[in-house]
Amino acid sequence: MGICDTREEREALAVAGHLNAAHIELVALVRHLESTGTWAVDGVRSVEHWLGWQLGLSSAEAARAVRVAAAFDTHPVRCGMFTDGRLSIAQAALAVTVDATRDAELAEVAAHCTLSQLRVFVKVMKLADTPRPAEDPEPRREFFEFGTDTDGWLNGRFGLEPEHGQLVKHALEQCRDALFHQRSADPPADPVTDREVVANPNTPPRVRWVDALAEMARRGLDGEPSELRRDRYRINLFIDLDTIIDGVDGVDGGDGPSACWITRDGVPGWLTERVLCNGNVTPTFIRDSKPVSVGRTQRIVPERTRRLVLHRDGHKCRVPWCNRTRWLDVHHIVHWADGGPTDTWNLVGVCDRCHTAIHQGYFTIEGNADDPMGLTFRDRFRRIIPLHPTPPKPGAPPPPTPVEYRHPYGERLDHSEIWVNPSRIA
Numbered sequence: 001m002g003i004c005d006t007r008e009e010r011e012a013l014a015v016a017g018h019l020n021a022a023h024i025e026l027v028a029l030v031r032h033l034e035s036t037g038t039w040a041v042d043g044v045r046s047v048e049h050w051l052g053w054q055l056g057l058s059s060a061e062a063a064r065a066v067r068v069a070a071a072f073d074t075h076p077v078r079c080g081m082f083t084d085g086r087l088s089i090a091q092a093a094l095a096v097t098v099d100a101t102r103d104a105e106l107a108e109v110a111a112h113c114t115l116s117q118l119r120v121f122v123k124v125m126k127l128a129d130t131p132r133p134a135e136d137p138e139p140r141r142e143f144f145e146f147g148t149d150t151d152g153w154l155n156g157r158f159g160l161e162p163e164h165g166q167l168v169k170h171a172l173e174q175c176r177d178a179l180f181h182q183r184s185a186d187p188p189a190d191p192v193t194d195r196e197v198v199a200n201p202n203t204p205p206r207v208r209w210v211d212a213l214a215e216m217a218r219r220g221l222d223g224e225p226s227e228l229r230r231d232r233y234r235i236n237l238f239i240d241l242d243t244i245i246d247g248v249d250g251v252d253g254g255d256g257p258s259a260c261w262i263t264r265d266g267v268p269g270w271l272t273e274r275v276l277c278n279g280n281v282t283p284t285f286i287r288d289s290k291p292v293s294v295g296r297t298q299r300i301v302p303e304r305t306r307r308l309v310l311h312r313d314g315h316k317c318r319v320p321w322c323n324r325t326r327w328l329d330v331h332h333i334v335h336w337a338d339g340g341p342t343d344t345w346n347l348v349g350v351c352d353r354c355h356t357a358i359h360q361g362y363f364t365i366e367g368n369a370d371d372p373m374g375l376t377f378r379d380r381f382r383r384i385i386p387l388h389p390t391p392p393k394p395g396a397p398p399p400p401t402p403v404e405y406r407h408p409y410g411e412r413l414d415h416s417e418i419w420v421n422p423s424r425i426a
Contacts, residue, residue, distance in 0.1 A: 016088070017085065019088070020085045020088060020089075021085070023065070023088070023089040024082070024083055024085075026055075026065050026089075027065055027068050027069045027082070027089070030047060030051070030065050030066055030068075030069040031069045031072065033047055033050065034047060034066075034069065034070075041379065042362055042363055042379030042380050042381070042383075042385070043321075043357070043362055043363045043379060043385060047062070047066050048062035048063055048066055049062075051065065051066075053321060059206075064089060064090065064093040065089065065093075067093045067096060067097075068082060068089060068092050068093050068096060071092075071096035074096075074100045074103075075095070075096045075100055075103050076103065077103045077104050077107045078092060078095045078096055078103055078106065078107050078110065079092065079096070081107055081110065081111060086111045087110055087111060088115075090115055091110055091111075091113075091115060091118055094115065094118055094119060094122055095107070095110045095118065095122070097122060097126075098122055098125050098126060098129075099125075099126075099129050102125055102129075105125075105420075105421065106121065106122075106125065109121055113413070117413045120413065120418065121418065121420075124418055124420050125420050128420050128421075128422060128423050129423040130423075131423075140159065140161075141159075142158075142159060142160055142161050142164065143157075143158060143159050144156070144158040144159075144160075145157055145158065146158075171216055172209060172212045172213060172216060173212075175212040175213075175215040175216045175219070176207050176209065176211070176212035176215075178215070179207045179211055179212065179215055180207045182326070301330045301342055301347065302342070305330075305342060305344065305347065306330050308344055309330050309344055309347045309348070309349055309369075310328060310330070310349050312344065312349075312369075312370070313348065313349040313369075315328065315349070316328075316349070317349065317350050317351040317354055318348045318349050318350055318365075318369070318375065319350055319351075319354045319377070320377070322350075322351060322353075322354055324351040324353075324354075326351075327351055327352045328349050328350065328351055328352075329349070329350055329351070329352055329355045330347050330348070330349055330350075331347065331348050331349075331350045331355055331358060331365070332346055332347060333346050333347070333348060333365050333366065333367070333369060334346055344369065344370055345368045345369055345370045346369065347369060348365060348369040348375065361380050362379075362380065363377055363378060363379055363380070363385060364377070364378050364380075365377060366378065
């Protein structure tokens with residue numbers, strides 16, 4: 001099969017040249033962003049997030065550019081072929097996943113392989129570079145250890161024998177799969193509090209293993225048949241009335257009401273505010289360090305008001321750069337503990353991730369939620385966050401000069417004929 005045999009092929013190569021030139025500039029932009037840190041504005045969690053916001057790239061496209069940009073120092077030969085236009089950005093992003101000791105070796109074949117053929121070479125080389133596990137000198141014993149830090153984070157480690165490990169693994173996979181199908185009906189959003197970003201509505205939702213673990217825990221609690229035992233394991237929040245009334249670290253200029261878990265571990269102020277903002281709460285009120293009463297389980301925002309707010313907001317997160325339509329909370333613009341009324345003008349529908357970001361101080365919301373254009377979003381320095389990137393002015397620089405590209409021949413690749421040198425990894 002020849003190259004440039006037809007007009008269509010010549011046009012295709014010209015388009016490939018323009019794409020390569022644009023991708024080279026994109027990777028150069030990413031390297032500049034990472035070296036200067038100019039991407040790190042409030043509300044943006046990663047370079048990938050910034051690219052998705054500013055350029056409309058999907059998470060995969062943004063991650064691919066970041067991966068190539070990070071490999072310039074470790075994989076100079078492969079990245080040099082990319083900047084010369086001999087590798088597309090997809091080929092380069094795949095090639096740089098192989099160990100740097102094979103830089104020149106893989107570069108010899110990368111330009112002559114289609115993307116699917118290159119995946120085969122990459123897989124074979126990674127298998128050759130994977131060290132074989134040594135035999136255990138002594139039988140291993142199962143263990144599970146965990147504890148809570150002073151800030152409420154649960155940390156731990158565990159080791160399970162193969163039978164129990166497979167049981168836990170399959171349970172996590174089942175919960176992760178269930179969450180994926182629950183979320184796949186909605187267009188995913190830019191998670192403000194997570195470094196991983198989904199910017200393309202057509203990209204499947206990302207479900208973390210942490211989400212699967214929490215879902216497995218929820219199922220365990222919900223599956224308890226005895227109501228008394230369920231109440232025994234209910235998550236309780238102890239709220240100190242003195243701090244709320246007197247304003248000590250509370251409504252008169254503090255970081256929020258003082259609260260703790262049943263274990264007496266402190267609860268961060270932002271988390272207390274979020275729970276009090278929207279949720280099912282069973283409060284235990286404390287005065288003079290002594291429990292005075294246990295309130296009934298109640299939702300801070302009445303269910304009728306919640307339905308009105310979500311209907312007004314179109315059952316969608318009101319944060320402009322977010323598209324989520326599920327896992328929605330109702331947020332008090334003027335916080336409930338600060339005297340903010342539970343009226344629709346003071347309530348706004350936000351997803352759980354944006355809600356957490358607001359209470360952690362990444363950005364704030366001001367204004368009248370009943371007005372479609374009445375909300376203002378500000379970063380932590382009180383600067384207004386523009387809702388859309390500024391479009392380029394007329395007369396912008398012309399597109400980059402196309403870089404010549406020659407596509408692979410696309411001949412059949414027989415897997416049995418692939419041989420790679422033994423691993424050179426020490």
